[in-house]
Structures are given as C-alpha cells and as structure tokens.
Amino acid sequence: MTLYLAKRADLVRFFAARTSSPGEAEDIVQDIFLKLSSVDDTGIENGAAYLYRLGSNVMLDRARARRRATVRDDAYYRTHRTGQPVGEDEADLPSPEARLDAKQRLDRLVRSVEALPPQCRRVFTMHKFEDRSYAEIATLLGISRSAVEKHMITALKRLSEHKP
C-alpha cells in the first residue's frame, strides 16, 4: 500500500498516456487501489511492475465492458429507427445489415488466423482459444518461452494488418 501511494502519480501519468484520458487514468488507478485492498500482496515481488500489470488488466476490462455497452446501444437505436416493435430480447439483437458486416469481419479474421505459419498459428490458438499460459505452451511444444513470445508477436502483427 505504501508502494501504491509512492507510485500513484507515476501510474496516473502512465495510464493517462496509455488511454489518452486523464479521467479514465484516475478511475483505473482508483480501481487498482480497490483491488489491492482485497488482495494479500505480501508475497508479490517486483511490486511496482505488478501495479502496472494490475492497472493494465483493469484498463482492458473497462474497455471490454464499454464495447459491450456500445454494441447493445447500437442495436437498440437501429431497431428504433427502423420502426420495428421493440421488445427486451429484440433490443439485444443486431440488425440484419450489422449481422452481415459482423459475419464478413469474422470470416476475414478466421482467414487471417488460418494464414499464419503453422507453429505460429499453433501458439496463437493455444493461447487465445485454449487459455494456455506461455510457459505451458513452451513445455507442450518443446520450445523456449521466448520463442513462444516471438510467435505471439508475429501473430499479433499479422492479424492487425489490412484493417478496413
């Protein structure tokens, strides 16, 4: 907790740069504080780095929650504008056009994953879709952890290409 107080300003500055939003940064750093008070952190080494990692996870969770909310709102407004009757369940369903767009994007992603080099694809699939840690993947494939990281880096780079 002492470390948290000492690093608070550093963390706010970092997450402000990371999210381009000082307000969001304050919220994230506040969430770190809340998480810390519910966790026994006595055994954690490398404390400052831990705070940054904790904050990054908070940041990703918040971003994910916002994306879900946006998807719901979009669907809601679309159903309203087309004048269709709106029920609780239907409000959560995207319009046919939105569904088609989503289908195309999904197809494109699937093709990109399939186009990865075999070992790279194997590492990526094990990590993202089988929830395995890098260390587990390294052991299972008989390669080094840094090789696993390299495959992941290649995969992320390739999959972020050609965004529409």
Add this chain to the structure above:
Amino acid sequence: MSADQSPNTEDERREAAAAWLVRLQSDDASETDWLNFEAWLGDAENKAALVVVENAIAEIDDHAGEIAAALKSPVRSTKVTPMRSGRRSQGRIRAAWGGAIALALASAAAFFVVPRVMTPSVEETSYSAPADASRSITLPDMSIADLNRGAVIRVRWTVKERRVYLDKGEAAFSVNHDPAHPFLVLAGEDTVRDIGTEFNLQRRADGLLVTVRDGAVGVKGPGGTSVNVNAGHALLVDHAKHQAILSQVNPDDAFAWRQGRLIYHDATLATIVEDLNRYGAEPIRLADTSVGQLRFSGVLMIQPARNMVSQLEAFLPLRSDEEKGEIVIRSR
C-alpha cells in the same frame, strides 16, 4: 526488453507494439520496462500503431468462441507431442520445472563455453565511445564493458589482475568472476574491485556513482577505506564533501542509458542538468541554485540538449532561453 532503435515504418511500429504487449504480460517485466514502454508511447505514431494492434486483439477476444469454431482443421495441442509425459493438470508445474532445467542447462553450457583463458599481457588498449552513441566492448575474458556516450576506458591485463581505467564518463560492466584474477576499475582516485558482478560506474563532477545490479563490489576511495556495495545499492562518492552515501536503489535505472533513456526518481534538476551536460554538445546552465532544487521523477529520452530540456519543461515549472551558445534554465 527494449526498443533500442526507433522503428520507422508502420509495420515495424506495429511489431514493436505487439512486442510490448506480449512481453509486459510476463512476471519478469520490471518497472523499468513499464517506464520504457511509457517513453515509447510518447511518440504519436507509436501510439497509433499500438491502438491498431489493440483493436485487433479486442476484436479477436470478443469473438474468440466463434473464430475457434470456424477454424478449418483446428490445430489442437493434443496433436503435439509433449516434451515429457505427464498429466495435463500438472502443466504449469512442469512448465516451471522445464524453465529451471533449461536455465540449469544454459548455465552448464556457459560454464563449458566461456574460455577461462587469462593471457598474461601488460599491453594497454584504449576504447572510447563517440559523443552521440554508446558502444559495447567484449573484453579478453569475455566480460563486457558498455560505454556510454563520450566515455573513455583503458584496459590493461596483467598476470595478476584485470585492470580497467575509467578515464572519463560512464560505463556498465558485466564481469566474469575469476577469483584468481581480480577485476579492478580505477576511476580517478577511486578503485572499484569486482566480486563477480554487473555494475555501472558514472564519473561525476565531484566524484563517482557506483550502482550494483548483481553480485557485489568493493569501492576504495583515496583515503584507503573500502566500502562494500551489494546488489540493489548505489554508492555516491563525493570527493568535495569527503563523504560516501550508500542507498538502496532500483539498479535497472542506472543501466537505462543503454536503451537511450535516463530514469529519475525524485532527482534534483541540478543532478539532471549535470547528466544532460554529459550528453549534449550545447551546454546547459541553471540561472540560480533555487531552480536546481526542483525535483523530477520520470523518463527522459537521450536526444540533443534542446529536446531534452523541452522534455523537462513539460513537467516542471521552468523555461529556457538560448544565450551565447548555451541553454539557460529559469523558474517560470
């Protein structure tokens, strides 16, 4: 983990972004890594590349189930022959042991590969780093000396000991331990005696700053008394005040110059300006001592003097003017 060269193409930036995201997940990532990442993010184009990669990850994460189901002939880990047999539930434990064993093998290999040759020689070789770039030198015993910009060392191997003279500037040493041949660095009046280790030496206006990352060193000043400095500590020898101050530090910070960064925790502007004056061709002067007492925590990227002062202006209440070929800093 570092972004040594600044990437230029969008492609390279995205690759660097992916590398940061992957590597910062690791438990091994240090606070310095995060601060280096922050400095990297300071570049708008880097930031843009990061957002592209993050959006791709977000899209994949949001549709993980659908993508996994749609993949043709999914590559399943069960098809892969594990290195050793074992139940799946032991995966993480085995992974940890695998790492330990790999490490043990690596050090065993290093043990056989590193030559323990000590050529008797009294020849002296001089090395220097240019003013605008650092330089890494492998010494005859496979120890490594990384010279910061403008540093000058002389290396003299004798039958009894390995001697390095740090004549000017700053250098980091990673030393192969050899009890039969002590490794000594002579920096002006001070002698640093290595006890098998990694340490950084910075010659300052009035003394020497010794930071130890691994192992320990003995530092002997002109008075003849020796102080031991252990890993995670720094010793500031101040010849003007005839004192030496030992403090606990994050040793990674002292080595950050090798990645083109200077990292400060609550440092006075006076100290920072002394550092900057070792890097820039254009001298920087403080208008008065009170401005020198301003304190700064953060990362500066090593750049021309003008740019580094601008980096500081963004954080501290100060302004700078160019006067007769020097940069003068005043309070704002």
